Amino acid sequence: MARVVVVDLEYNRITTSEEIPAIPEPEYTTLRNEIIKLLHPKVVEIDQLKANLGGMLGGSKSWGEEYDTELR
Numbered sequence: 001m002a003r004v005v006v007v008d009l010e011y012n013r014i015t016t017s018e019e020i021p022a023i024p025e026p027e028y029t030t031l032r033n034e035i036i037k038l039l040h041p042k043v044v045e046i047d048q049l050k051a052n053l054g055g056m057l058g059g060s061k062s063w064g065e066e067y068d069t070e071l072r
Contacts, residue, residue: 004017014020023031 002017006015007013008015022028
């Protein structure tokens with residue numbers, strides 16, 4: 001039987017043909033922290049570009065320390 005994984009980037013959704021097991025600790029925390037380290041500079045860059053364009057791209061919250069636990 002074929003395993004199918006559909007990644008919908010528009011809605012931040014993953015659909016699979018079978019259950020994905022939970023990632024155990026401490027691997028989960030390590031992976032999450034590494035993803036945040038990779039995303040943080042890019043999100044800051046995007047926020048700065050939006051600010052420099054005078055908000056023409058629409059409103060959005062700026063990245064800050066309080067958003068480290070929230071992936072957009």
